[in-house]
Amino acid sequence: xxxxxxxxxxxxxxxxxxxxxxxxxxxxxxxxxxxxxxxxxxxxxxxxxxxxxxxxxxxxxxxxxxxxxxxxxxxxxxxxxxxxxxxxxxxxxxxxxxxxxxxxxxxxxxxxxxxxxxxxxxxxxxxxxxxxxxxxxxxxxxxxxxxxxxxxxxxxxxxxxxxxxxxxxxxxxxxxxxxxxxxxxxxxxxxxxxxxxxxxxxxxxxxxxxxxxxxxxxxxxxxxxxxxxxxxxxxxxxxxxxxxxxxxxxxxxxxxxxxxxxxxxxxxxxxxxxxxxxxxxxxxxxxxxxxxxxxxxxxxxxxxxxxxxxxxxxxxxxxxxxxxxxxxxxxxxxxxxxxxxxxxxxxxxxxxxxxxxxxxxxxxxxxxxxxxxxxxxxxxxxxxxxxxxxxxxxxxxxxxxxxxxxxxx
Amino acid sequence: xxxxxxxxxxxxxxxxxxxxxxxxxxxxxxxxxxxxxxxxxxxxxxxxxxxxxxxxxxxxxxxxxxxxxxxxxxxxxxxxxxxxxxxxxxxxxxxxxxxxxxxxxxxxxxxxxxxxxxxxxxxxxxxxxxxxxxxxxxxxxxxxxxxxxxxxxxxxxxxxxxxxxxxxxxxxxxxxxxxxxxxxxxxxxxxxxxxxxxxxxxxxxxxxxxxxxxxxxxxxxxxxxxxxxxxxxxxxxx
Numbered sequence: 001x002x003x004x005x006x007x008x009x010x011x012x013x014x015x016x017x018x019x020x021x022x023x024x025x026x027x028x029x030x031x032x033x034x035x036x037x038x039x040x041x042x043x044x045x046x047x048x049x050x051x052x053x054x055x056x057x058x059x060x061x062x063x064x065x066x067x068x069x070x071x072x073x074x075x076x077x078x079x080x081x082x083x084x085x086x087x088x089x090x091x092x093x094x095x096x097x098x099x100x101x102x103x104x105x106x107x108x109x110x111x112x113x114x115x116x117x118x119x120x121x122x123x124x125x126x127x128x129x130x131x132x133x134x135x136x137x138x139x140x141x142x143x144x145x146x147x148x149x150x151x152x153x154x155x156x157x158x159x160x161x162x163x164x165x166x167x168x169x170x171x172x173x174x175x176x177x178x179x180x181x182x183x184x185x186x187x188x189x190x191x192x193x194x195x196x197x198x199x200x201x202x203x204x205x206x207x208x209x210x211x212x213x214x215x216x217x218x219x220x221x222x223x224x225x226x227x228x229x230x231x232x233x234x235x236x237x238x239x240x241x242x243x244x245x246x247x248x249x250x251x252x253x254x255x256x257x258x259x260x261x262x263x264x265x266x267x268x269x270x271x272x273x274x275x276x277x278x279x280x281x282x283x284x285x286x287x288x289x290x291x292x293x294x295x296x297x298x299x300x301x302x303x304x305x306x307x308x309x310x311x312x313x314x315x316x317x318x319x320x321x322x323x324x325x326x327x328x329x330x331x332x333x334x335x336x337x338x339x340x341x342x343x344x345x346x347x348x349x350x351x352x353x354x355x356x357x358x359x360x361x362x363x364x365x366x367x368x369x370x371x372x373x374x375x376x377x378x379x380x381x382x383x384x385x386x387x388x389x390x391x392x393x394x395x396x397x398x399x400x401x402x403x404x405x406x407x408x409x
Numbered sequence: 410x411x412x413x414x415x416x417x418x419x420x421x422x423x424x425x426x427x428x429x430x431x432x433x434x435x436x437x438x439x440x441x442x443x444x445x446x447x448x449x450x451x452x453x454x455x456x457x458x459x460x461x462x463x464x465x466x467x468x469x470x471x472x473x474x475x476x477x478x479x480x481x482x483x484x485x486x487x488x489x490x491x492x493x494x495x496x497x498x499x500x501x502x503x504x505x506x507x508x509x510x511x512x513x514x515x516x517x518x519x520x521x522x523x524x525x526x527x528x529x530x531x532x533x534x535x536x537x538x539x540x541x542x543x544x545x546x547x548x549x550x551x552x553x554x555x556x557x558x559x560x561x562x563x564x565x566x567x568x569x570x571x572x573x574x575x576x577x578x579x580x581x582x583x584x585x586x587x588x589x590x591x592x593x594x595x596x597x598x599x600x601x602x603x604x605x606x607x608x609x610x611x612x613x614x615x616x617x618x619x620x621x622x623x624x625x626x627x628x629x630x631x632x633x634x635x636x637x638x639x640x641x642x643x644x645x646x647x
Binding site: 001002005012016315316318319320321322323324325326327328329401402403406 | 459462464465466484485488489491492493497499503505507508516517519520521522564568
């Protein structure tokens, strides 16, 4: 039997009973749509994490004060400000490090003319922006002279700018931070939400010297030199591992920690995101397997329908055998019918899955990513399921004895 | 000899509880013969026909078709033989209901991998030979019983087989249509085809020059029609 004839027989069988065909298709369509949309959502989440690592800087490392244990007294992480501006300068001089910037921050009320806004004030240096690859949208960043002289100048994030000045141009305006007037000299480009859910644009940057003297440090603080954290960037992402080791070794030496526990922690963006990435992968895998199960159910519905078909068409099979069909002709006829069902279902399923993925993006705002190879895999998977689940009914049909098949009417 | 059966039998059931649908039977049918197989239902006549048509496997014995032993043939070789050498005519026509008369007649050629142009040409010729040229695009459901059987005969003829096996070809027809079908079968025999016709009806069987009577799975007589031999015990006047 020629292929074109087999296709025609399969097409005829599918057209003969449209309701049955549609219902069978539905199972496969839903299964494939699930696989496609779940894969798109999973890939989208993965891609967003990758982008976040990229946006944070793949070569960025953060040094935080760690939990300390001094003379048997344990303190929580960050309770003591064990890091200093001098540490930051020393880190910046390491061969493996390009930049290092100390940061000290606090949440304070800021007043600008008739508005006020509670936000994070981050005292740092211009290196901070270089490390985070964060550019200025308008105005300028601190000058070296402003940094050393603790000038009362501020560079503000996009959200803080909007809250304090609305649509007005913030450059040159005065903001009062803890009653100290600061001049806004620059506005950063929007950076969006960080991977831990914080709005990175809701911030006001001031020179760390100004912050230490006038704001966060305060006159009653024991250690003016202490900072909340140090941000640093490795020469390149390839140097990350060595950079982390170097920073640790340096700080152990500077803090005289050779024989005691570290009083700091070094975190990298990829390490911080590793946990999130693995949980995303787990969820994606879970979604994918649920989708796969629905595809299996679709496949079983094909098998079910094909078995009914074989029983229904037993006299026809008998006749075909009598007039010269070989068992393998019968087997192929039913197999092609099953594969056609699942392949058609696969195509419609991809369409439905893409629509679902787009809807998810529109309605829920989740990132989705539809990989072309994923579509090919889904359709191929559906066709493979057609072969797998159509095989048994087709074998049953081919195994019929002509005389038995003819008699069953 | 076209067909030669040696101790051919068909047995159903387990080893302890055997039931012979066909007791070991030997018979020969020469090419060009017209043979009627007569018997009541359960006499084994249909079993014999299925075995001769390679639709069933014998439990024992050998069957030679055109000098070739068919007993050891695989399913593909048997299918090939059925396709090229044997035409079947069934009591219930066995037409595929969703296909036109033409497509039904084309079906054996589909399995012979014939090109669609050849298929159409030959199917039209076969339908013309059975007098149905006007109905080639009709679905079986719109045809009368006699017309459906004619389509089935066209389908049996289209591969130009040497052997025609007819299983109660008039069994589902009224006497007038039945007569037409019988006339057609006789004409096919006159054209030189070997015909084996299974029937329960003595009168129909009497149209054949050779009649095989069967009862309980055995051949009880084999020869010329009984009306030419009045003394025969097989005279049935039903």
